[in-house]
Amino acid sequence: MKIGILGVGHLAGYLVPGLLREPAFELLLSPRNAEKARALSERHDLPVAPDAETLVRRSEVVLLAVHPAKAADAVEGLPWRAGQTLVSLCAGVPLDSLAAAQPAALARAMPITAASIGESPTSLWPDLPAARQVLAPLGPVIALPGEAAFETATVAAAAYGWLQGLIGALAEWETQAGLPPETARALIAQTTRAAAAIVQARPEASVEALTRDVCTPGGITELGLDHLERAEAFGPWREACDAVLARLEGGG
Ligand SMILES: NC(=O)c1ccc[n+]([C@@H]2O[C@H](COP(=O)([O-])OP(=O)(O)OC[C@H]3O[C@@H](n4cnc5c(N)ncnc54)[C@H](OP(=O)(O)O)[C@@H]3O)[C@@H](O)[C@H]2O)c1
Known part of the structure; x- marks a missing residue:
């Protein structure tokens, strides 16, 4: 072709x-x-x-x-x-x-x-x-079934960059805490890939259920997630999605 x-x-x-x-x-x-x-x-x-x-x-x-x-x-x-x-x-x-x-x-x-x-x-x-x-x-x-749905889906293309930003922030923390930078980068990149892969491999389970599944009561994942939720850490991500969709609907 x-x-x-x-x-x-x-x-x-x-x-x-x-x-x-x-x-x-x-x-x-x-x-x-x-x-x-x-x-x-x-x-x-x-x-x-x-x-x-x-x-x-x-x-x-x-x-x-x-x-x-x-x-x-x-x-x-x-x-x-x-x-x-x-x-x-x-x-x-x-x-x-x-x-x-x-x-x-x-x-x-x-x-x-x-x-x-x-x-x-x-x-x-x-x-x-x-x-x-x-x-x-x-x-x-x-x-996608229509143009409005296509604009909504396009927000994910922007989120791709934000997820790289999150990988960078976590890898930087690991480095500052003592890991060699290349080890920190490989560890966080593979952890991110693993989180996505298990979500893709278990379509029968909600993402919320999968998240609960990795939170041992009183354990370290629960400790950190509780901290993030108290700090309303996911709110700005939703707001960023709203801002991008508004820009796309206004013509890019
Ligand atoms: N960057 C990404 O990761 C990404 C991802 C998904 C979608 N997109 C979309 O892809 C498009 C391009 O993004 P980009 O980042 O690649 O931009 P870019 O680096 O500015 O590249 C655009 C290219 O198009 C050329 N151009 C301008 N007018 C043209 C014309 N009339 N005919 C042929 N070529 C022309 C430009 O030449 P001059 O420099 O001479 O103007 C430039 O080389 C955007 O609409 C963006 O929304 C980008």
């Missing part, structure tokens, strides 16, 4: 190695920001299109990865055709504002940088087969 990437910046640097996990994909990069396009092209031995028109003409699926404020202009006036699919990865940009790309079929998706290692939970709406096929090598594709 021929896939064009329109907008080769930070996200594209993570998308490309993920997409190349599928040997049947032929990637083409857009030329805007020549320095970044050249660097990405040289790193992965990929062609750069001479212009955006050629990229659209040669691609079956185009992934749009420009700044949200530039998304509508970026698709304007290009030779879109029926049978082609445009997948916008631009946060908070409603599909309506990309109508200039019709008659191409339009979809929105939200990968995260773990796409580079095939671990991105990638939200998708609507669930177009061509879009799903292109996103599959990046990690599990999660179809």
Whole structure:
């Protein structure tokens, strides 16, 4: 399948190695920001299109990865055709504002940088087969039933960064308390992965029940969780989710 990437910046640097996990994909990069396009092209031995028109003409699926404020202009006036699919990865940009790309079929998706290692939970709406096929090598594709649900799901993409912040804070504490930094980092990263893995492996149990399960009465997990709950530590996380959703609903 021929896939064009329109907008080769930070996200594209993570998308490309993920997409190349599928040997049947032929990637083409857009030329805007020549320095970044050249660097990405040289790193992965990929062609750069001479212009955006050629990229659209040669691609079956185009992934749009420009700044949200530039998304509508970026698709304007290009030779879109029926049978082609445009997948916008631009946060908070409603599909309506990309109508200039019709008659191409339009979809929105939200990968995260773990796409580079095939671990991105990638939200998708609507669930177009061509879009799903292109996103599959990046990690599990999660179809959403509508655009409002897609915006809500996009909050998780922001939370990915906050979870990395939490890993950093816990690893820093372990380091200050005496562990070698690389040991602290590996320990906390694997602990975070383990917490997520057990939640995924036990769908029959509520997350609340799993949490209670690891809290021995009078034990250390209960001690720390009680402290966090008394300090209302989870409240700011909910408020951060509200703030991000409000921003997304206001246009990214
Ligand atoms: N960063 C992430 O982890 C992440 C995750 C999920 C979704 N996203 C979404 O992905 C999009 C891109 O984010 P980013 O962090 O990769 O931004 P970025 O680093 O600024 O990259 C955007 C690239 O698009 C280029 N560009 C601008 N206008 C263009 C046009 N008309 N045609 C072709 N290319 C054009 C820019 O070139 P110039 O520098 O010359 O302007 C730049 O190289 C955003 O909408 C964001 O919401 C990002």
